[in-house]
Amino acid sequence: MSSILYQLLYVSTAVVDLNERELETLLGPSRLKNEAADVTGLLLHLHDARGAYFVQHLEGPQRAVQQAFERISRDELHVQATVLHCGQAERRAFAAWPMRLLMLEAEPALDLAKTVAGPNRTNLVDLLADRSGVQSLITSCAAVAH
Numbered sequence: 001m002s003s004i005l006y007q008l009l010y011v012s013t014a015v016v017d018l019n020e021r022e023l024e025t026l027l028g029p030s031r032l033k034n035e036a037a038d039v040t041g042l043l044l045h046l047h048d049a050r051g052a053y054f055v056q057h058l059e060g061p062q063r064a065v066q067q068a069f070e071r072i073s074r075d076e077l078h079v080q081a082t083v084l085h086c087g088q089a090e091r092r093a094f095a096a097w098p099m100r101l102l103m104l105e106a107e108p109a110l111d112l113a114k115t116v117a118g119p120n121r122t123n124l125v126d127l128l129a130d131r132s133g134v135q136s137l138i139t140s141c142a143a144v145a146h
């Protein structure tokens with residue numbers, strides 16, 4: 001197992017607005033794959049009046065994370081998967097989670113992002129276009145996800 005920990009953060013736009021039960025079903029086999037590859041992380045499903053978006057943080061050995069992302073980015077359930085950040089990480093933020101799922105409406109997501117850093121943002125599209133805003137959101141979720 002590689003000792004270098006790698007992380008990748010992307011945002012995407014959902015094509016179908018899946019509910020929590022449907023997403024948990026999707027994540028069943030995904031979690032098994034992640035576990036086998038030593039990948040952990042968080043999948044955020046964000047929803048507002050305009051649509052639904054994903055933010056996913058993947059962490060693990062570099063090759064495993066990149067392979068997972070290649071697979072995920074080809075998935076037709078979402079489009080415009082855009083990497084906001086990738087690189088070495090010091091420690092896992094979601095060590096206990098082969099893929100934690102959190103569903104958030106726009107308002108709590110904007111509130112969570114605000115609690116850590118960055119200027120106020122008034123809508124999800126603005127928040128998701130901004131790397132520091134999304135990273136704030138992930139940091140906040142890591143704090144509440146345990």
Ligand SMILES: Cc1cc2nc3c(=O)[nH]c(=O)nc-3n(C[C@H](O)[C@H](O)[C@H](O)COP(=O)(O)O)c2cc1C
Pocket residue numbers: 026029030031033034043054056068071072073074075077078099
């Ligand atoms: C938003 C989203 C997140 C996903 N996350 C993962 C994941 O963390 N790990 C994984 O193996 N598959 C994940 N999947 C499923 C993959 O995209 C893919 O369908 C699955 O791995 C099967 O790939 P394969 O048919 O190439 O084996 C995700 C799909 C979506 C739409």
